[in-house]
Amino acid sequence: PLDEAERERPRLGRAAPVRVRVPAKINLHLRVGDLRPDGFHELSTVYHAVSLYDEITARSGDTLTLTMEGEGAGHLPLDESNLAIRAARLLAEHTGRPPYARLHLRKNIPIAGGLAGGSADAAAALVACDALWNTGLTRDHLADIAAEIGSDVPFLVLGGTALGTGRGERVSPVLAPGHTWHWVLAFADDGLSTPEVYAEIDRRRANGIADAVAGEADMLLAALRQRDPEILAATLVNDLQAPALALRPELMRTLMAADDVDALAGVISGSGPTCVFLAADSRHAAAIAASLERSGVCRSTATVTGPVAGARVV
Numbered sequence: 001p002l003d004e005a006e007r008e009r010p011r012l013g014r015a016a017p018v019r020v021r022v023p024a025k026i027n028l029h030l031r032v033g034d035l036r037p038d039g040f041h042e043l044s045t046v047y048h049a050v051s052l053y054d055e056i057t058a059r060s061g062d063t064l065t066l067t068m069e070g071e072g073a074g075h076l077p078l079d080e081s082n083l084a085i086r087a088a089r090l091l092a093e094h095t096g097r098p099p100y101a102r103l104h105l106r107k108n109i110p111i112a113g114g115l116a117g118g119s120a121d122a123a124a125a126l127v128a129c130d131a132l133w134n135t136g137l138t139r140d141h142l143a144d145i146a147a148e149i150g151s152d153v154p155f156l157v158l159g160g161t162a163l164g165t166g167r168g169e170r171v172s173p174v175l176a177p178g179h180t181w182h183w184v185l186a187f188a189d190d191g192l193s194t195p196e197v198y199a200e201i202d203r204r205r206a207n208g209i210a211d212a213v214a215g216e217a218d219m220l221l222a223a224l225r226q227r228d229p230e231i232l233a234a235t236l237v238n239d240l241q242a243p244a245l246a247l248r249p250e251l252m253r254t255l256m257a258a259d260d261v262d263a264l265a266g267v268i269s270g271s272g273p274t275c276v277f278l279a280a281d282s283r284h285a286a287a288i289a290a291s292l293e294r295s296g297v298c299r300s301t302a303t304v305t306g307p308v309a310g311a312r313v314v
């Protein structure tokens, strides 16, 4: 007969699989400040997590592996350059354990879409491995590791609506009353490289091109508290919009469609090329999405809501 220790061994050795869902982010306000000596820009942003999700399942394994399905499958490298792998490795280093896990990614967030999909996968891998390995790390320690992986990763662990400062890695929740906002995402055929968009804003500033610069986020934060989409519409702003449009002029057609499809506002998300349209409610969002699809100004659309939670075990 098995003694107590023998019966326990299989259970201790093989933790149950952990499934984590993580949202995409849009930026409701994005001010790009000075270029810092470390190569990052000083940012002031209002992040907003929306209901377009990637999912990572982590299982016990004898090595660290990553497989995937969905958006970008067959193109996205699954090696050490993948942010999900980097997150798992970094967590293992911080906790002094071998980085053994079999990760599987189900991807819905378009790659290089300005929706921080890669950072989302890093946040999901971090939360999934943290649970699989039962590390016992505090939320703060996890946030530090998240920041080490990338500027947007701490927000994707946190979720909701939050103010981001520093290079975006310092996040604090925005205390807005419970209200659901309705958005339509318009996806483009090809991604835009975030570093190239930042290089373009530097080039424009060096050449004295006078794009309007976002001010403080106060107006936007007040609009969020008022729960009125018409008021919020007037406050959406993104300093990366002009450089993204300069690199991808055809996006102007997509943004200009906001009027034709009767959206309250249209803005580029992060470094683009995904365009975000604000709707009054879910029916309005469905109508905007249908019009955008008919107009042919984008690859496809998704109707989403926000704010939603960050990376969570489901």
Ligand code: ATP
Pocket: 076, 081, 082, 083, 084, 110, 111, 112, 113, 114, 115, 116, 117, 118, 119, 121, 122, 152, 192, 194, 270, 271, 272
């Ligand atoms: P951001 O809004 O944070 O600037 P993005 O949404 O424009 O980012 P991502 O999809 O997050 O772009 O990733 C950009 C690049 O990161 C990709 O071109 C890809 O090479 C690399 N990358 C590494 N791991 C991942 C991942 N798991 N998913 C997507 N991209 C990844």
